[in-house]
Amino acid sequence: METHLPFFEHPLGKTFHHSGTFHGHWHEEGAERIRDESPVDGAALGHVSVTTENDYEETIQKAQEAFLVWRSIPAPKRGEIVRQMGLRFRKYKASLGRLITLEMGKILPEGEGEVQELIDIADFAVGLSRQLYGMTTQSERPSHRLYEQWHPLGPVGIITAFNFPVAVFGWNAMIALVCGDTLIWKPSSKTPLSAIAVIRIMDEVLKENDLPEGIVNLVTGPGAATGEALAGDKRIPLISATGSVRMGKHVARVVAGRLGRSILELGGNNGVILMEDANLELALQAVLFGAVGTAGQRCTTIRRLMIHEGILDQFSERLTGAYRAIQVGNPLEPRTLMGPLIDGEAVAQFETAVETIVKEGGKILSGGRVLKEGSYAEGFYVEPTLVLAHPEMSMLQKETFAPILYLLPFKTREEAISLHNAVSQGLSSAMFTQNLRHAETFLGPAGSDCGIANINIGTSGAEIGGAFGGEKETGGGREAGSDAWKAYMRRQTCTLNWGEDMPLAQGIRFGSGCTT
Numbered sequence: 001m002e003t004h005l006p007f008f009e010h011p012l013g014k015t016f017h018h019s020g021t022f023h024g025h026w027h028e029e030g031a032e033r034i035r036d037e038s039p040v041d042g043a044a045l046g047h048v049s050v051t052t053e054n055d056y057e058e059t060i061q062k063a064q065e066a067f068l069v070w071r072s073i074p075a076p077k078r079g080e081i082v083r084q085m086g087l088r089f090r091k092y093k094a095s096l097g098r099l100i101t102l103e104m105g106k107i108l109p110e111g112e113g114e115v116q117e118l119i120d121i122a123d124f125a126v127g128l129s130r131q132l133y134g135m136t137t138q139s140e141r142p143s144h145r146l147y148e149q150w151h152p153l154g155p156v157g158i159i160t161a162f163n164f165p166v167a168v169f170g171w172n173a174m175i176a177l178v179c180g181d182t183l184i185w186k187p188s189s190k191t192p193l194s195a196i197a198v199i200r201i202m203d204e205v206l207k208e209n210d211l212p213e214g215i216v217n218l219v220t221g222p223g224a225a226t227g228e229a230l231a232g233d234k235r236i237p238l239i240s241a242t243g244s245v246r247m248g249k250h251v252a253r254v255v256a257g258r259l260g261r262s263i264l265e266l267g268g269n270n271g272v273i274l275m276e277d278a279n280l281e282l283a284l285q286a287v288l289f290g291a292v293g294t295a296g297q298r299c300t301t302i303r304r305l306m307i308h309e310g311i312l313d314q315f316s317e318r319l320t321g322a323y324r325a326i327q328v329g330n331p332l333e334p335r336t337l338m339g340p341l342i343d344g345e346a347v348a349q350f351e352t353a354v355e356t357i358v359k360e361g362g363k364i365l366s367g368g369r370v371l372k373e374g375s376y377a378e379g380f381y382v383e384p385t386l387v388l389a390h391p392e393m394s395m396l397q398k399e400t401f402a403p404i405l406y407l408l409p410f411k412t413r414e415e416a417i418s419l420h421n422a423v424s425q426g427l428s429s430a431m432f433t434q435n436l437r438h439a440e441t442f443l444g445p446a447g448s449d450c451g452i453a454n455i456n457i458g459t460s461g462a463e464i465g466g467a468f469g470g471e472k473e474t475g476g477g478r479e480a481g482s483d484a485w486k487a488y489m490r491r492q493t494c495t496l497n498w499g500e501d502m503p504l505a506q507g508i509r510f511g512s513g514c515t516t
């Protein structure tokens, strides 16, 4: 049963105004507003105020003050707060999923799936709150104990992109919270309402537990101002940023300039290799979801499909048939498989990409057009596009955030792997095969060079239990599960002398008072 978000009654069709700054309470002072429109039909969903310099300053101070309290609450007790948040996200799953769909344009099952990802990471973090283990090792000195422990780090800046308005924040936030950090979230200016909704839900739980203001904070504004302020802010020891390679290179430079720490999750240009023995039924389903899902706007979207030449005709024929049958339209409709792109700029980038593809000798097998007629007129719809490509095309190097899939024939496994790795990004990858040698070669040291490598599943839709992130220009950061939590904590190596002597390591004798 759907529980309405009490603060967003019927957001579609009704314009309303909301503050974009939260530091324990909503606050606003400036006149600058973001007009938040739905890519579904271009309608204004709301207007959100941009964080001013004063408000930014107050937010960071609040986050610092709250850190002093939050870091001293035992981790399992922090986990209990996150547990309650997970329950509250469950309560609002349907309405939050719908809001994501309205604001971002992904189809409803994907909007709800994104909330599920938030719930899953909350559950993971609850368990983790009792498992922030440090190791103990052997000291070379008598009566000494040598061990490692993990402490809270400080306020963490989280910069997120429009394509996952909620889940990527969740990976960072739920983990950072159990680690004892406070949060300052800067969502994409294209999806501030989903962020406001999540903050309001989290705040319900914080207030019910009488926790101080400043544990969870929101700032809103353009990357060039608000993002820049966070990146350059010495009071924020860790910046976790998701977005384009261009943005990431800049954030990396600014954060490194103050010797801060960053987690970067940037562009992907993900490839799938179909070996001659692949189960084509599985491959077809995986490729459709991976290339067309979220209208090609996942960082994990399949963009390049390397197909063994022996199955090229057969598979591309099936794929072309499937592409032609895809329903593009309103993402709230159950029959729709692909919703709109995020905005007019994304549509323009799609159009330019198609022009360049044709110029470079790519053959459009299906799609390639912008949809402007009838019910498509007000939104940002394009056709899912299939291209028979050749390795020299420059477009193969580019992550166009749109549903464009390049097919590349190959003859040998080695050729396929080298084609696969011949891009500057390194997020996710997959091979379809029934052959153990092919699979293990792909997963081995000379195989895929990506942070994520799969066999017989697509590149997108990763579970939260693994560490998520990629190599090369994807930025090297890891978020979500496994031991990604370590980046959100301060590691401390401790040596404790419980004896009555003062032996030095490395057997050094220093002055008469020392014994060995």
Ligand code: UN1
Pocket (backbone or CB within 6 Å): 117, 163, 164, 168, 242, 297, 298, 299, 300, 459, 460, 461, 462, 463
């Ligand atoms: C992203 O596109 O930035 O693996 C994140 C996936 C999702 C997350 C994608 N779990 O496709």
